[in-house]
Amino acid sequence: MTMAINTASSVPTNTGSADSSAATAGIPGDPEPTTSFTFGELLSSRTVIGQTLKELGETHDNLWVLTPDIGATLVEFRDTYPDRFVDVGLSEQACVGIAAGLANEGNIPVVSGMLPFLSMRALEQVRSDICYPNLPVKIVGTHGGLVGNGGSTHYAVEDLGLMTSLVNMTVTSIGDPLMVGEVLRQSMSMTGPLYIRLAVGKKDKVIYEPGSVAVEIGKGITAREGTDLTLFAHGETVSQALEAAEVLAAEHGIDARVVDMFTLKPIDADLIQRCAEETGRFVVVEDHLAYGGLASQVSDVIADRGLRLEGFRRLGIPQVFAGFGEDTELRDKHGYGLQATVDAALAVTENRPSACANQGSAA
């Protein structure tokens, strides 16, 4: 199936909350689609971002795009709206501070760059200049998790823990490249800050049949129904969790539900509760440190709501600097790859004595 990515009908629809209703209305007078995709094929999130921002720039004349020298895929926006584009060079702190200054003047700034640096080097600017006054600055970036083979200076593996800690910050991690466009559209009506995490963003799998799932910031997506356990994931590990669910079904007769918890904050606690009640067993798999990310968010809901589970496992990066290697190799090496996900699902569903123990290294 081949569809254009920047027509309103080609992106997953949302559920039409008041805040996001404008996002699905489509943009009148959309330019002709220039890129097409096929369900299940690979597509660049960065391309989607570039096209979406250009499109949104047409109807939001206060939309600005800023980057610390990571602007290659923003050329369409830059060339179309040069007065609302800023490349500050290698200055992440100033980039976020300048974005805050622009937001202070009533603009909607999008800061695009590499997340290891935006989430850490500019963390205090994010917290004090954006979150404190609750400004609508969006931080969208690449290299979330052990991707890109850049080594540990270039992996954002603490970012979700840092960002979910910040007051007023909404935190997302997105696997399906088409969802990035949808989340950006929805974010235009948000009053506060937003963090959007991607993997490398050059070749991302289109996970969902366009139009088949509701994308709404703050709501998890049930990517696959199932009754024996729930696999929670975000970003690129959603695809891996879906593969694991196929293996579990085909080889073990286990019916795994897969939830794409692409919004880590605010977390969809009602969905977590429903999954607890309906499946009773959880495995959380994420390309992030095993503590501080989604598993910790889910654990908080379990504790706060007094949910009872028969099994819980968290799969993620243990307390190591991960080293070099391809992302799938690194996931296998550090215990949260496809096979580890299948094994964890088997462990919790078989009610092994060890099933309730934490698998990741203690923080």
Place this chain on the structure above:
Amino acid sequence: MAATIIRPETDVSELEDLSYDLREKLLLLCGEYDGSVHIGGDLSCADILTLLFQYGMHVDPQDLHNPERDRFVLSKGHAAVCMYITMAIRGFFDYREIVDTYGQLGSAYGMHPCKVQLPGVEVSTGSLGHGLPLATGMALHGRRSGMDHRVFTLMGDGETGEGSVWEAALAAHSNNLGNLVAFIDRNRQLMTSFSEERVKLEPYPDKWRAFGWNVIEVDGHDMGALVAAFDSLPDPDSDTPTVIVCDTVKGKGVDFMEANLAWHAGSLNDKDLQRALAALADGRKAA
């Protein structure tokens, strides 16, 4: 330019008087407040803030959101109380309310300014080195929108040790922000040392020149010189950001606080308050 020009006819001696009023009100608050006040760095920038709020900036306390108003970012956020009081003198806030509630639960007036809690304050600051990037973003908006107001920021010299300051200095120069004006309160003191002993900032104005900025050097306690410097600012639609390096003294106006590391911050007992007020009154008489 439609924004209100506040006091175009104000003369230098009136401004000097207002600056003494500001210092006096600061000391009285410091005497009443049961906690520490950044009195040293407040006193070093009192003349600069008086220049901005009582003379130079196009702002109107009755019209806080006029898009053509000049903007001010207090980068040295620990001088918040000095800013609150000079704004009160200008008519933004009620001085008595500041003194009566400062630092207390539920008050909008605290150690570092918060725009959400106190309308009239443009940005929330406190952590050092944040003001110039924020002001740069605000100036960028003004420039690209074709507006001709200015964006001012006041930095302490010590905080320009933060790398983010120089990142923004590059960005402001690169984006031709002639509508951006930075004041530096060059009091040469950090919290625990005299800066040149620990951090060699000199040749300080040359550093700004090297970053492409228009540099004005002035005695930060000479109101006539400050006014002249302000009046010599290039047009807001020019292409080069300006920094006004103000040579100042921490604790200025109170002899026992001047250039004294003990008075970065503190509180005043009755005896010290009377001594401080007397020193200030002597200065006013001599002026």
